[in-house]
Amino acid sequence: VDRIFFHIDLDAFFAAVEMADNPSLKGKPVIVGAALGHRGVVSTCSYEARKYGVHSAQAISEARRLCPHAVFLPVRMNRYAEVSRKIMIEFRTFTPDVTQISIDEASLDMTGTEKLWGNCNDAGAKIKQRIQEATGLTVSIGIGSNRYVAKIASGLKKPDGLVAVARGREAEFLRTLPLEKLWGAGDVTRKALKDIGVTTIEGLQLISHNVLASKFGIANARFLHEASWGKDPGIYEDRCKFKSMQGERTFEYDTIDAENLESTLRRLSDEIFSRLYDSGEDSRTLSIKIRFSDFTCITRQCTRLASYRSSDQVFEDALRLLKGNWDGQRPVRLIGLGLHDIGLHTELQISLFPEEADSAEKARRVVESIKKQGKGKLIRARFLEQKNEKRR
Numbered sequence: 001v002d003r004i005f006f007h008i009d010l011d012a013f014f015a016a017v018e019m020a021d022n023p024s025l026k027g028k029p030v031i032v033g034a035a036l037g038h039r040g041v042v043s044t045c046s047y048e049a050r051k052y053g054v055h056s057a058q059a060i061s062e063a064r065r066l067c068p069h070a071v072f073l074p075v076r077m078n079r080y081a082e083v084s085r086k087i088m089i090e091f092r093t094f095t096p097d098v099t100q101i102s103i104d105e106a107s108l109d110m111t112g113t114e115k116l117w118g119n120c121n122d123a124g125a126k127i128k129q130r131i132q133e134a135t136g137l138t139v140s141i142g143i144g145s146n147r148y149v150a151k152i153a154s155g156l157k158k159p160d161g162l163v164a165v166a167r168g169r170e171a172e173f174l175r176t177l178p179l180e181k182l183w184g185a186g187d188v189t190r191k192a193l194k195d196i197g198v199t200t201i202e203g204l205q206l207i208s209h210n211v212l213a214s215k216f217g218i219a220n221a222r223f224l225h226e227a228s229w230g231k232d233p234g235i236y237e238d239r240c241k242f243k244s245m246q247g248e249r250t251f252e253y254d255t256i257d258a259e260n261l262e263s264t265l266r267r268l269s270d271e272i273f274s275r276l277y278d279s280g281e282d283s284r285t286l287s288i289k290i291r292f293s294d295f296t297c298i299t300r301q302c303t304r305l306a307s308y309r310s311s312d313q314v315f316e317d318a319l320r321l322l323k324g325n326w327d328g329q330r331p332v333r334l335i336g337l338g339l340h341d342i343g344l345h346t347e348l349q350i351s352l353f354p355e356e357a358d359s360a361e362k363a364r365r366v367v368e369s370i371k372k373q374g375k376g377k378l379i380r381a382r383f384l385e386q387k388n389e390k391r392r
């Protein structure tokens, strides 16, 4: 099949969130970064501020010199993360195949969605409208037959851009761009390319593979060559390979105390699920690891139909695996818990269980918000009970 990818990047993300939250800032140069009077750098700035030469990673003092009348704001990372999560959820209503690249950027596989959303211009317009309605923010979209071309296209008409590269025109599209736009080739690479007489993307397309390889090594040469022809050198491949999150505890003394093992698994479940939740990604595969006193080790895993939505679900499966694989006799030295195949790939299943997802998600949010307000540590009721019992 002919595949189609959308690369979406928010415009002036942190600054745009500040402006959406405080409309009186609209139209003004807004600079988000290190707090007033502190040394540090600009995280980002509104497009109004960019006219004065302000940009990300610049010293705040320099930004202040270039644009003294700008509104300077500190970074509110929790708020941006919250908006980011909301945006990623909206993206997933357009396709289940969303690869989050950074806090404000995602690569969407939109293959086969024409019947739902129309041609790519229509689909792009719908995504823009949806994000605008949900958050008040604008996005720039690049569309292409692979993730690499889509990524490059997304940056060409910022802000509020939409650039679609026609299938079969990838190499031609790349040729029209200056070498600086070749994603993955930074200053150092460009300088080295200049040494061998390459100053344009067309030059890179035409140079002999051997010359390139002798300068950069085979792998880098392949990257540059493919990129210059508008083929995806696999820029997000490592993200598509599914990740794991794991934790483990080694006991001070080898133990056969079932309650101890259980409460350790409980804590590991909370810890790992919390990390998964923060990542905004999903998993439906769990494993436990048990290392016995003689150092032999077993791992067991299970896979659910739908993604884990709460640490209770994680604990439930972990406990079942423990009970099925430990006789209660062999002393345990270490216990571990892992979630696997982590990605953004199980969203379709979530909508099969809307109520379950909703209530677990809500409970989770309450816990998170209490944690953030610093209202003391939330302790599970059963731990309190245990403590009380011991006191009695």
Ligand code: TTP
Pocket: 009, 010, 011, 012, 013, 014, 015, 042, 043, 044, 045, 056, 057, 103, 104, 105, 158, 159
């Ligand atoms: P970008 O997408 O690179 O920048 P942007 O969204 O502000 O502007 P645009 O995409 O329209 O060019 O980065 C996303 C956010 O990441 C940005 O809003 C702030 C943060 N960031 C930093 O904190 N430091 C940096 O050096 C960069 C580049 C970004």
Ligand code: MG
Pocket: 009, 010, 011, 012, 013, 104
């Ligand atoms: Mg951005």
